[in-house]
Amino acid sequence: MDEVKQLVQDINNRNIKPIYFLMGDEPYYIDKISDFIQDTVLSEEERGFNQVVLYGRDITIEDIVSNAKRYPMMAEYQVVIIKEAQDLSRTIEKLSTYVENPQPTTVLVINYKYKKIDKRKTLYKAINKVGVVYESKKLYENQVNDWIRRVLLSKDYTITTKAAQMLVEFLGTDLSKINNELEKLQIILPKGSQITPEAIEANIGISKDYNNFELRKAIGERNVVKAHQIINYFSENPKDNPIVVTVSLLFNFFSQLLHFHGLIDKSPRHVASVLRINPYFVNEYITAARNYPMKKVSTVVGILREFDVKSKGVGANSVPQSDLLKELLVRIL
Incomplete structure (x- = not known):
């Protein structure tokens, strides 16, 4: 987030680079930065003649270069935005020829979502010399x-x-x-x-009492009544509470609990850091560890692997989600 703030500050201060290559697994900041450049670099009057938005599936690298080499009309810059540029992944390296000698009055913005260019190759190195490469990573x-x-x-x-x-x-x-x-x-x-x-x-529309967060807590506390109440609610509202999500979240919880058992330093700060959880939830893991010894946790992880497969229809096509959830809970508890 600090990198995004710096990038925004530089643009506001008119320290504008000729190329912004926005890549990575988290599209949120890619869109935010691209939209900010689109709304900020040119005035509203300048955009009509000097701003163009193209889509990777409809163009070639040659089209990008052709647009980027144009001169602005009655403006300091022209802005060329390439959205869904990951569709050009097979040929994207060809852009390096332009990048090595970019048009100084063009601001070229490449939105390269869910992928990354190879940092060992020419394109990445060339952009780093004259422009900005921003990698938007998924958050834990x-x-x-x-x-x-x-x-x-x-x-x-x-x-x-x-x-x-x-x-x-x-x-x-x-x-x-x-x-x-x-x-x-x-x-x-x-x-x-x-x-x-x-x-x-x-x-x-997310229930504050009947959700995966509360289910995890109830199971960790071995609160059988509460856990069954939540599972019954899930069974009655399967669209809002798909079993695939529930199994995945429980699997992550018990996998982390297994890791917790193996820690020598079980201080809250260390646990939060190693397990990558909010310190607020450390006590849940301490409680669950008391209720589930390491051997039991290992067994539960195996059960959850089995139900992960079943929840996706393998070997349990005719079994209703409600029955799978109830069987899973019984076997865990």
């Missing part, structure tokens, strides 16, 4: 909670740890999806508000 789950907090703080909102975790459990680590839901909440709630589990439940 524990980093997403902090990202949510910082994004909301910048908009004059706060969020409880549980509410942030509910969003991550439900939406995964896709920043674009999470940001869309946060923007909905910002429309509904006044500035200065704290986003709570109740607000998430009322406005996004």
